[in-house]
Amino acid sequence: MKKPIQDAGLDESSILTDARKILAPQIEDRSRRSFLLRGLTLGGVAMLSGCNLTDNDSVETALSAMSRFNDRVQGWLFNPNAMAPTYPASMITRPFPFNAFYGIDEAPTVEEESYRLEVTGLVTDKRTWRLEELRAMAQTEQITRHICVEGWSAIGRWGGVRFSDFLKRVGADTDAKYVGFKCADDYYTSIDMATALHAQTLLTLTYDGAVLPREYGFPMKLRMPTKLGYKNPKHIQAIFVSNTYSGGYWEDQGYNWFGGS
Amino acid sequence: MPCPPVSSHPRWLRLTHWLNALAVLVMVTSGWRIYNASPLYDFSFPKGITLGGWLGGALQWHFAAMWFLAVNGLVYLACNLFSGRLKRRFFPVSPKGVLHDFWAALRGKLGHADLNHYNQVQRLAYLFVMVDITLLVLSGLVLWKSVQFPLLRELLWGYEGARHVHFIAMALLVAFVAVHLVMVALVPKTLLAMIVGRKEPI
Numbered sequence: 001m002k003k004p005i006q007d008a009g010l011d012e013s014s015i016l017t018d019a020r021k022i023l024a025p026q027i028e029d030r031s032r033r034s035f036l037l038r039g040l041t042l043g044g045v046a047m048l049s050g051c052n053l054t055d056n057d058s059v060e061t062a063l064s065a066m067s068r069f070n071d072r073v074q075g076w077l078f079n080p081n082a083m084a085p086t087y088p089a090s091m092i093t094r095p096f097p098f099n100a101f102y103g104i105d106e107a108p109t110v111e112e113e114s115y116r117l118e119v120t121g122l123v124t125d126k127r128t129w130r131l132e133e134l135r136a137m138a139q140t141e142q143i144t145r146h147i148c149v150e151g152w153s154a155i156g157r158w159g160g161v162r163f164s165d166f167l168k169r170v171g172a173d174t175d176a177k178y179v180g181f182k183c184a185d186d187y188y189t190s191i192d193m194a195t196a197l198h199a200q201t202l203l204t205l206t207y208d209g210a211v212l213p214r215e216y217g218f219p220m221k222l223r224m225p226t227k228l229g230y231k232n233p234k235h236i237q238a239i240f241v242s243n244t245y246s247g248g249y250w251e252d253q254g255y256n257w258f259g260g261s
Numbered sequence: 262m263p264c265p266p267v268s269s270h271p272r273w274l275r276l277t278h279w280l281n282a283l284a285v286l287v288m289v290t291s292g293w294r295i296y297n298a299s300p301l302y303d304f305s306f307p308k309g310i311t312l313g314g315w316l317g318g319a320l321q322w323h324f325a326a327m328w329f330l331a332v333n334g335l336v337y338l339a340c341n342l343f344s345g346r347l348k349r350r351f352f353p354v355s356p357k358g359v360l361h362d363f364w365a366a367l368r369g370k371l372g373h374a375d376l377n378h379y380n381q382v383q384r385l386a387y388l389f390v391m392v393d394i395t396l397l398v399l400s401g402l403v404l405w406k407s408v409q410f411p412l413l414r415e416l417l418w419g420y421e422g423a424r425h426v427h428f429i430a431m432a433l434l435v436a437f438v439a440v441h442l443v444m445v446a447l448v449p450k451t452l453l454a455m456i457v458g459r460k461e462p463i
Binding site: 062063064070074078079082084085145147149152225226250253254 | 317322408409420424
């Protein structure tokens with residue numbers, strides 16, 4: 001049972017005063033925020049067009065169309081023989097930063113025993129893969145620069161199976177346009193076939209000589225030094241080869257799909 | 262007279278100038294929003310003066326406007342070069358001449374009666390901004406496509422070096438614009454000339 005307020009020795013006016021004190025800054029803060037939102041983007045250009053630019057559908061359509069155009073230009077610019085620079089071990093960034101759309105504690109835990117990598121789409125061999133089978137394939141290593149879409153970069157050391165070897169092994173149709181990925185953290189992305197076949201594109205099983213830890217994408221990530229961080233999926237559960245564009249977690253929100261060099 | 266009377270601000274110049282101004286405005290303000298995602302230095306830009314709303318939006322603006330900046334800039338440079346205007350208007354320029362004209366300007370002894378004639382401070386400033394925007398485009402190429410342009414990347418001190426070059430070149434461009442706007446405010450007829458053009462009797 002709730003006690004009547006009077007019994008607690010409180011009076012109406014002091015409650016009201018307290019409530020006002022608590023609410024006033026919030027109201028002020030909220031109106032300030034809406035003012036900032038409305039004033040979002042730059043006054044000068046906004047005044048010229050008389051509308052809020054980012055909320056304008058036709059502006060958004062035009063910007064998306066430009067982003068698709070940039071995808072095509074980047075596909076055309078991509079030289080499969082151009083290699084990302086590699087670095088000596090002394091230049092590795094320590095500790096290598098954790099980065100995801102969630103906090104480090106929320107990184108998914110995948111059990112090695114029950115883990116099976118699914119391979120589907122335009123491949124001749126659609127069976128699932130166990131980690132030990134991937135470890136039995138030829139391994140390679142790279143010390144390369146990871147570049148984030150935000151601008152920062154860090155140098156790390158990754159090891160695993162050359163992705164082009166893996167695609168050949170599963171009999172992938174390398175004339176297909178896309179390779180897509182589905183991950184244990186509900187992340188998803190897709191890449192162009194040319195980048196998938198690039199010599200530095202690595203189905204990564206290790207980081208800095210040890211089994212790829214949970215925070216960096218256990219059981220495996222796709223490491224591409226030619227692409228920005230968000231194009232490098234972690235905790236991969238399924239790989240599919242396709243001619244149908246399937247976008248990606250960030251790409252569907254506006255990041256450029258090609259997303260890299 | 263060696264030269265016939267020509268417009269001091271021909272149509273191609275006015276067009277490329279204003280397109281460039283718009284492209285620079287979009288590039289700089291969206292660039293500030295991109296910078297804020299991971300500040301290179303110890304400060305961020307106030308969100309209210311940035312363009313794009315969030316990183317993804319700012320990147321879309323930046324990677325759309327870059328084509329206008331680069332293509333328009335190339336058209337400007339080509340017209341300038343092949344019309345002979347570059348050589349006629351911006352040269353000669355010498356350290357001595359710049360200092361002389363700068364000193365004259367400080368004493369208010371520099372005339373702007375003839376818009377056809379750029380004093381040496383103007384020449385240096387306009388040549389500087391041409392080079393600076395070129396550097397912005399080149400360092401931008403390294404940030405966008407670091408693997409595809411290895412020579413450019415090494416010349417600009419690698420990916421991280423290019424970030425600093427890109428930022429500093431932006432800051433210098435903004436400084437140029439600030440001075441440019443003050444000068445236009447002091448000699449308003451230059452603004453009119455840049456809008457409608459004018460025939461200068463020689």
